[in-house]
Amino acid sequence: MKLTRLRLLGFKSFVEPTDFVIEPGLTGVVGPNGCGKSNLVEALRWVMGENSHRNLRAAEMEDVIFGGSGSRPARNMAEVVLTVENRDRTAPAVFNDVDTLEISRRIERERGSNYRINSREVRARDVQLIFADASTGARSPAMVRQGQIAELIAAKPQARRRILEEAAGISGLHSRRHEAELRLKAAEQNLERLEDVLAQIE
Numbered sequence: 273m274k275l276t277r278l279r280l281l282g283f284k285s286f287v288e289p290t291d292f293v294i295e296p297g298l299t300g301v302v303g304p305n306g307c308g309k310s311n312l313v314e315a316l317r318w319v320m321g322e323n324s325h326r327n328l329r330a331a332e333m334e335d336v337i338f339g340g341s342g343s344r345p346a347r348n349m350a351e352v353v354l355t356v357e358n359r360d361r362t363a364p365a366v367f368n369d370v371d372t373l374e375i376s377r378r379i380e381r382e383r384g385s386n387y388r389i390n391s392r393e394v395r396a397r398d399v400q401l402i403f404a405d406a407s408t409g410a411r412s413p414a415m416v417r418q419g420q421i422a423e424l425i426a427a428k429p430q431a432r433r434r435i436l437e438e439a440a441g442i443s444g445l446h447s448r449r450h451e452a453e454l455r456l457k458a459a460e461q462n463l464e465r466l467e468d469v470l471a472q473i474e
């Protein structure tokens with residue numbers, strides 16, 4: 273699964289529509305301090321389903337929307353679209369009929385955010401699972417933010433284990449097991465309720 277393009281609109285300092293094309297080979301982003309290099313990586317993590325505003329250096333999630341500058345008013349909406357090549361069919365099997373996935377996340381002030389895959393509305397969980405299975409998610413060790421190495425050195429063993437699991441590509445399985453356990457619990461509760469009803473009828 274290859275990330276080929278990131279499109280930003282109103283995300284942090286990217287007030288103008290901006291296309292970031294990721295060509296084959298090594299891609300470097302250079303620029304002066306404060307020009308938005310980290311914002312670019314945060315846009316990538318955000319569209320992959322990052323749900324902690326703190327991990328995006330924001331006091332609340334709405335702060336990822338362009339907040340205005342001396343010459344421009346604030347925006348009310350931000351959108352990031354990530355294009356992912358799926359020719360190797362590494363996305364979940366439901367996407368086996370498509371070569372390209374267009375994953376988008378949009379946030380509006382006071383209305384929260386929503387996700388789409390190829391224009392179809394989906395849950396945050398669906399987007400997170402795509403990347404968890406491919407070990408490239410919002411919390412993936414493949415994306416190293418400033419200060420993260422120091423945090424890693426000081427991390428507790430459980431936190432380091434999570435990083436190893438992500439690198440081994442099994443964190444998606446953990447999420448699925450958790451979902452399956454929740455469904456099983458709900459089914460058990462329904463069964464208990466059914467037994468109560470049956471006992472009352474008898």
Ligand code: ATP
Nearest residue numbers: 284285305306307308309310311335336337338339
């Ligand atoms: P450095 O090289 O110092 O790490 P950088 O290129 O990584 O810098 P960023 O940290 O990505 O730069 O960008 C910081 C800039 O983004 C600041 O000028 C900040 O004002 C701007 N910024 C962040 N959030 C918003 C927002 N919601 N609206 C408008 N501008 C924002």
